[in-house]
Amino acid sequence: MDRYGRESSPHRERRRERSPYRERRRDRSPHRENRRNSSNVLTYKKLKKMPLNLRKKALREARNRHETIQGKRLKRKRNPQEVPNARRIRNDFDRSEHNAMLASTSQELRRILQDFETLSDIPHDITPTELQGEIAIAEGQATTIHVQRDGLSTLTVVLHQREPTIAQLKRAIALISRAQHKRRQRERYEERLRRRGISDDSDDRRQRQPVVVASSTGELVHSAQRNGHDHRAFVSWRFLWRCFGLLNVDTNQPIDDRRSGGRATLKELGIENAATLKFVHRVKYFGRQRQS
Known part of the structure; x- marks a missing residue:
């Protein structure tokens, strides 16, 4: 329909589409090659709009063809933490x-x-929990618990409380296992320095940052060796206690650590002094539970 409201003739439309004048004009246009070339040229603007996999593919193909990428490349912003100033x-x-x-x-x-x-x-880097346990042993008021771990050494936990609860036991297990793990890493580091002939009293050694140890890892509960490789999972103790529980080896009964909101004493749960516990998967004894 034209501007006067009349319907256009289909014959006229076909003639207009097949007009040789229009085809010759389109073929002779000087901008046709430019448009074709510009559509195939790789620019930084096009790369920015591409997904990561196609961007890497386009860069790889352009590098193989020895082509330069057109356009202005955006400069990478420098991390402000790397800029030295007087305060840093x-x-x-x-x-x-x-x-x-x-x-x-x-x-x-x-x-x-x-x-x-x-x-x-x-040890010179003894934790307050371990120190209070040593004092309780000297006073004869300590409660000693042995915790077995799959593929790792047995963990000895000494509680100084008169009537320790299951929450205090779990807290002591987390602190002592992490402290022992940190000592093992430091001993390996010092042994590696001794093998290389590096003195421990050098100024560079003193000014160096201490060995960073994760706050919690799956290696504190069971061995990280799986099929000859290390599979360290850096997770929180909250996640570990949600996946693992304690089993009383003497009575072969799982311990319900969620009883009374964690305020149940060890005697109420049937854990005596010098008892042996073991880490087990919680789902095996308590089934799948809703995460809190």
Whole structure:
């Protein structure tokens, strides 16, 4: 229909579409080749709109054809944390001084503990939970629990409370297992330095950052070795206690650690002094439960 409201003739429309004048004009257009070439040229603007897999493919093909990418490449923004300034330089200096002070204090504390025969078996980086347990052993009021772990050494937990609860036991297991894991990593690191002939008292060693240890990992519950490879899962203890539970080896009964909201004492759960517990999968004994 034209602008006057009349219906256009189909014969006229076909003639207009098949007009040789229009075809010659389209073929002779000087912008046709430019449009064709510009559609095949790879630009940074096109790369930005592509998904990651197609972007890598286009870059790989352009590199194989030795083609340059047209357009203006956006400069990568520099991480503001990497820009040195006076405050960061001062913080780095304070951190190195703090690490040097910690190293010297640890070495002096280790020397003091070695001089006393009664304290020679206490590690210099003992945690407050372990120290309170040692004091409770000396006073004769300690509760000792042995926790077996699949593929790992048996964990000995000493509780200083008079009537410890299951929540206090779980908290002590998390703290002591992490402390022992950190000691093993430090011993491996020092042994590696000794094999390389690097002195532990060098300035570079003191100013170096301490070995970073994850707050919790699946290696604290069972061995990370699976088929000869390490499969370390960095998860929280909340997740670990949701997947694993404790089994009383003496009575072969699972322990309901959610009883009374975790306030149930060990005696109420049938756990005596010097009892042996074991990590087991919770779903095997309690079934699948809704996550809280």
